[in-house]
Amino acid sequence: MKTNFITKTGWNLLILLAIVFVIAQLIWGFSWLLWCIFILFVYLFRVSKINYIADPNTIVAPIEGKIKCIKTSSYRELGECIEVQIINNIFSQGNIIAPLDMDIEETRVRHGLFLCPFMKNTNLMSERMLFLARSKGKQWALRIIFGALNRKAHIDDFGHHLNHGQSIGFMFDGSVSLLLPKDTRICINENDKVRIGALIGYLNP
Structure with missing residues (x-):
């Protein structure tokens, strides 16, 4: 079994969250809350693929x-x-x-x-x-x-x-x-x- 990391369903949301995170960091500095939200969604969208049966x-x-x-x-x-x-x-x-x-x-x-x-x-x-x-x-x-x-x-x-x-x-x-x-x-x-x-x-x- 191979981990593909992220399902294609989640890429749009994760890219949006990453942009928000970067903008917030530039304006207000590093935010642990936004970072934890981003990591949570990366975890939720994780996927694995079966290579060979x-x-x-x-x-x-x-x-x-x-x-x-x-x-x-x-x-x-x-x-x-x-x-x-x-x-x-x-x-x-x-x-x-x-x-x-x-x-x-x-x-x-x-x-x-x-x-x-x-x-x-x-x-x-x-x-x-x-x-x-x-x-x-x-x-x-x-x-x-x-x-x-x-x-x-x-x-x-x-x-x-x-x-x-x-x-x-x-x-x-x-x-x-x-x-x-x-x-x-x-x-x-x-x-x-x-x-x-x-x-x-x-x-x-």
Whole structure:
């Protein structure tokens, strides 16, 4: 895993803060408050990138966070599937990556409110996106729900294919759910904390 340092989502804000910091320093002198604010935002916008994944059947964590639930779900296009939900907070890295090679068949955007991911009915009312994808001939889905600290959905322009570990977007907080085939081998448990790119399981051929 390689640290890319800063997501492209944060560059405009960080450049603006740097300009304010320089101007304030020229007029009033050094400010510890502005310096701490700048360092805080550098920390919040940090990202890591997955360089190489040896096994194409390996499912990696699409975001850093805590495993909220692993359960059997039923979805219209997928039928019975395994849902793995990861909750991300502001102190975790917010970069979202592809957990598998993804041929995206459909992208659905549901506009809504930016709510805390721990609130009841968040899945129904929040701003969210769903990617229906196919990997190794199997259909599955990735659902992203943006939390209260976001003001827009930061999603990259990547077309209809994503490589294993390729960046999808960025969030300050929220949740990412994998809706996987029911024969998927899962290697994590509820309440586990995972780093981005950590092993989640294996997609059976």
